[in-house]
Amino acid sequence: MEKRPITLKDIAKALDLSTSTVSRAMRGHPAISEETRKLVQQYAEEHKYKPNTLALSLRTNKNNTIGVIVPEIVHFFFSSVLAGIQDEAESENYHLLMCNSNEMYEREVKSVQTLLDARVCGILASMSKNTLEYRHFQNIIDDDVHLVFFDRICPGINTDKVVADDYRGAFAAVDYLAETGCSRIAFLGADTHLPISNNRRMGYEDALRKHTLPVEKKWIKVCDTTDLAQQVIPEMLQEENRPDAFFCINDEVAAYCLQIVKAAGFRVPEDISISGFTNAYITEVTDPTLTSVDQHGYEMGREAARLLINRIEGVETKKGVVSRLIKTDLVIRQSTR
């Protein structure tokens, strides 16, 4: 009844050879005669021999698996990154162990534990929003497991990272807004401890300065969820000196911003311009369609996976930290003039 898969030992017994000979024959060791090599390989082929990866892993202490921790799965950007990681890993014959922190610190810690217990060769991680304690990430490094951060890097940990060029993306978008006549440009960002938000804000501010526009505190808000959008944006619209453009940290906020602005009776882009960030699918279905900054998540995923694999296999030998920057591209649609 039980159909046990065929092993090297079985082949050895059947062909009256030792397992070592069979093992060597399979991997084309030079000290094996052409004759027996063919014999063994043919027999293996016929009986559909599959090396037991578990045994192999135990032997070599390498399981060819890399772990991924994302803060969210149902998310255009992160799923794009995941797709890139997946493709790169697959082409290099690595398996993918996926964990989802769900933007919760505790689950992030647990995910790290899970991956270390599974003895992965390396970990790709994007930090949860509310993670302020970094001990668990340090544990990875202390265990001599390679670690590469992508997008949401961890400021307290000194390790390789792949990030989008947030500064230039933000600069390009705000520069465009200013050039098309907007002068009161609001920045809807995330918590200041997140580098992605800070970098974009610097791009935003520098673009304003380039056009000699003032950097006003009241136009810079933490507003990175749709809930916050419902709360923050209406208030801003009611001020005597309301913004004439919104540069949003992500496309969801931008889409909600668009709805709120329209509902308040303003025309987009004639009265108010709006730009998002990510260039997610939804930018094409709003009315008007949304201008956004493409983050190239797929490429970021590929790049991060490649870097990690290079580290694992010793191809990347740089002693210090390797930082890769993924270019960002402004995609102009109808929500800006």
Added chain:
Amino acid sequence: MEKRPITLKDIAKALDLSTSTVSRAMRGHPAISEETRKLVQQYAEEHKYKPNTLALSLRTNKNNTIGVIVPEIVHFFFSSVLAGIQDEAESENYHLLMCNSNEMYEREVKSVQTLLDARVCGILASMSKNTLEYRHFQNIIDDDVHLVFFDRICPGINTDKVVADDYRGAFAAVDYLAETGCSRIAFLGADTHLPISNNRRMGYEDALRKHTLPVEKKWIKVCDTTDLAQQVIPEMLQEENRPDAFFCINDEVAAYCLQIVKAAGFRVPEDISISGFTNAYITEVTDPTLTSVDQHGYEMGREAARLLINRIEGVETKKGVVSRLIKTDLVIRQSTR
């Protein structure tokens, strides 16, 4: 330099015991004295002993890993399912090995191979659109690996499945369209060999019959991508007897349909009603927002994972095929009257 993780053997040596005793002490075997048990467990705790899962897997021939094959990752519905699978697997201490067929038959076959080679305990799969040959799925069963299909089931393979109640979802949507005064309701579906499409079409037809509306061939089209939408919908709008409602197989097509219909000068929902399927994120950002049928992807993922794990652990003992139906819910928004 090399920081080798501590093993049972190390503990044994340090405490001058045999590895077997240490092993038993760790797992609370009754034939071990309270004294040594505490001694061992404390030492293990202090030295942060972690059982080597690879060795364990080899020993028990179970690696506590389940494989998932999805046709697409950057996809609201599939990523929702993935999130559900992930949560359920994690709570049952199973790892997740993820594969992405990218709607390509060849990659699907390769993914199955990958997962079988990795010796997963079971596989969750949703079929690629253009898969017509089922040999690779049969291989899974022949290898005595558990297999559960979700959503896009494979008609030729006799195994457990979890699907949405497509029939009732479609029925509810079309019923609603008819009740709100639509009488020329178009069905934009997928290829007929996909059960999800057929089931929805049956729901569509039955709802029409309930309202004694004719089932017209010319209003039933294969149109499941945005590319096809651009091509099919304008033609339908130009006919003398144009549809006054579109029931679309997914929300992307519905969103594009909405754009096309609006661009052609029709009002939604006054002139033409539109309903999607899935209840993805985009339904809330279009203008008007989109009526859709919620497929509860997350629940489907959880249910599928639970069923698979029950099979693996022998909890689910039913001899034949287990079929689970996930309820669907019509969510009414502004694109219908």
Added chain:
DNA sequence: ATTTTTTATGCAAACGTGTGCATAACCTTC
């Protein structure tokens, strides 16, 4: 005091591979 039972521990094999070393057989060379 001897036998039986109980209790706690160790030995050795197993899971499927890979590899250093030994060895046997064959071939070359003088």
Added chain:
DNA sequence: GAAGGTTATGCACACGTTTGCATAAAAAAT
């Protein structure tokens, strides 16, 4: 024909666990 070289194969162990069986020591029963 013996020494040395080459070629092909096998032995034994290692990776880290678990587990059936044997066994030593202690306790209980006769």
